[in-house]
Amino acid sequence: xxxxxxxxxxxxxxxxxxxxxxxxxxxxxxxxxxxxxxxxxxxxxxxxxxxxxxxxxxxxxxxxxxxxxxxxxxxxxxxxxxxxxxxxxxxxxxxxxxxxxxxxxxxxxxxxxxxxxxxxxxxxxxxxxxxxxxxxxxxxxxxxxxxxxxxxxxxxxxxxxxxxxxxxxxxxxxxxxxxxxxxxxxxxxxxxxxxxxxxxxxxxxxxxxxxxxxxxxxxxxxxxxxxxxxxxxxxxxxxxxxxxxxxxxxxx
Amino acid sequence: xxxxxxxxxxxxxxxxxxxxxxxxxxxxxxxxxxxxxxxxxxxxxxxxxxxxxxxxxxxxxxxxxxxxxxxxxxxxxxxxxxxxxxxxxxxxxxxxxxxxxxxxxxxxxxxxxxxxxxxxxxxxxxxxxxxxxxxxxxxxxxxxxxxxxxxxxxxxxxxxxxxxxxxxxxxxxxxxxxxxxxxxxxxxxxxxxxxxxxxxxxxxxxxxxxxxxxxxxxxxxxx
Numbered sequence: 001x002x003x004x005x006x007x008x009x010x011x012x013x014x015x016x017x018x019x020x021x022x023x024x025x026x027x028x029x030x031x032x033x034x035x036x037x038x039x040x041x042x043x044x045x046x047x048x049x050x051x052x053x054x055x056x057x058x059x060x061x062x063x064x065x066x067x068x069x070x071x072x073x074x075x076x077x078x079x080x081x082x083x084x085x086x087x088x089x090x091x092x093x094x095x096x097x098x099x100x101x102x103x104x105x106x107x108x109x110x111x112x113x114x115x116x117x118x119x120x121x122x123x124x125x126x127x128x129x130x131x132x133x134x135x136x137x138x139x140x141x142x143x144x145x146x147x148x149x150x151x152x153x154x155x156x157x158x159x160x161x162x163x164x165x166x167x168x169x170x171x172x173x174x175x176x177x178x179x180x181x182x183x184x185x186x187x188x189x190x191x192x193x194x195x196x197x198x199x200x201x202x203x204x205x206x207x208x209x210x211x212x213x214x215x216x217x218x219x220x221x222x223x224x225x226x227x228x229x230x231x232x233x234x235x236x237x238x239x240x241x242x243x244x245x246x247x248x249x250x251x252x
Numbered sequence: 253x254x255x256x257x258x259x260x261x262x263x264x265x266x267x268x269x270x271x272x273x274x275x276x277x278x279x280x281x282x283x284x285x286x287x288x289x290x291x292x293x294x295x296x297x298x299x300x301x302x303x304x305x306x307x308x309x310x311x312x313x314x315x316x317x318x319x320x321x322x323x324x325x326x327x328x329x330x331x332x333x334x335x336x337x338x339x340x341x342x343x344x345x346x347x348x349x350x351x352x353x354x355x356x357x358x359x360x361x362x363x364x365x366x367x368x369x370x371x372x373x374x375x376x377x378x379x380x381x382x383x384x385x386x387x388x389x390x391x392x393x394x395x396x397x398x399x400x401x402x403x404x405x406x407x408x409x410x411x412x413x414x415x416x417x418x419x420x421x422x423x424x425x426x427x428x429x430x431x432x433x434x435x436x437x438x439x440x441x442x443x444x445x446x447x448x449x450x451x452x453x454x455x456x457x458x459x460x461x462x463x464x465x466x467x468x469x470x471x472x473x474x475x
Contacts, residue, residue, distance in 0.1 A: 029334070186356050193365060211354060214337055229308060229333045236310040240266035247267060 010060035035213030086159025259315035
């Protein structure tokens with residue numbers, strides 16, 4: 001087995017006097033999906049922010065494909081972010097430019113990772129556009145005209161087009177209609193299985209985590225209170241907070 | 253194949269003031285390759301908990317769960333998470349009464365996801381008695397019994413040497429039940445170890461080798 005593509009050790013982030021996350025450690029290998037659950041303010045987005053190179057740790061480190069990300073700054077950091085990491089956020093407008101076309105959003109990322117040649121780029125973007133099952137003929141339409149579910153698909157296409165080592169998903173289906181949510185989850189699950197891309201999924205929805213993640217971290221007040229194989233943590237929760245979380249789930 | 257020694261498991265409910273309930277106490281049990289051991293006992297006697305401990309869905313308080321694998325003996329009560337995931341993929345399959353996969357993916361795709369060719373998946377689904385016209389459809393539209401056949405096919409897709417079966421025939425009608433039990437018997441005869449719970453002890457010649465009774469989390473005499 002090769003080494004982890006994402007290594008997080010003793011990760012600590014302080015926002016002034018408040019603690020964003022405290023001594024969080026985990027590894028994600030190729031083909032694995034790690035879930036992070038916890039209520040808002042638990043630090044899960046802070047951890048994801050450090051993995052996505054948006055935030056700088058106050059302590060500890062993040063390694064991407066064996067490379068320490070702490071010293072990587074400026075253009076090099078942007079390049080690492082474009083090549084090594086794909087990000088899908090709850091709010092599509094944070095990752096996409098809504099006024100430009102779906103194809104443009106996808107191509108933009110390819111250009112940022114150093115792809116050249118109009119036809120090669122267009123072909124590749126088209127392939128990924130089709131792979132995320134977006135409607136044919138809408139590739140040149142502005143993302144602003146797309147529905148919420150379609151915007152998530154554009155985000156996924158943009159994130160995966162450069163074949164990153166790690167895909168980070170921050171509440172990827174939150175706020176979508178239930179039926180749209182299910183189809184986006186199926187797409188993510190299918191793409192993960194086909195490509196073997198390592199993923200970190202942050203969600204407050206245990207059903208999303210159960211479907212996607214093989215391993216799970218439960219966070220509270222910036223700390224990991226419980227971790228393990230997903231079905232073990234969810235069927236035999238040991239920490240009082242995890243027990244509360246699992247018992248609070250509304251069964252459908 | 254599987255040796256369980258001194259297995260104990262309890263649950264501590266922190267939402268009820270840390271009250272602790274023992275579900276398994278000092279269980280010793282062996283299952284050999286090519287053997288089918290059935291657990292019986294009243295509801296709440298710990299049958300399902302025992303299967304879940306073996307599969308790693310429950311952590312255990314004490315004891316060892318030794319599984320023979322080509323790379324040596326693994327103690328399922330103590331293996332690291334990543335190793336447990338690998339062992340499940342290669343060596344241990346579990347089937348329950350509940351569809352544990354997205355119901356929107358076609359039956360044949362759910363089976364091939366286990367890493368087997370489509371032709372193989374089709375053959376397995378056919379052997380288990382799922383009508384060919386359903387293979388390409390998603391289980392969301394299936395009856396309870398048809399879904400259950402998909403569940404079983406997923407667990408049987410890879411030749412896993414140990415199968416844990418928790419009331420897998422409960423939702424099947426008589427004819428389907430007999431088909432599934434025949435497939436299980438064939439697997440057993442070719443060396444698969446089975447540890448099973450049945451709602452009603454099936455009268456299927458050549459399937460069951462040993463019946464162990466659990467009462468209040470303890471194993472009683474072997475029948």
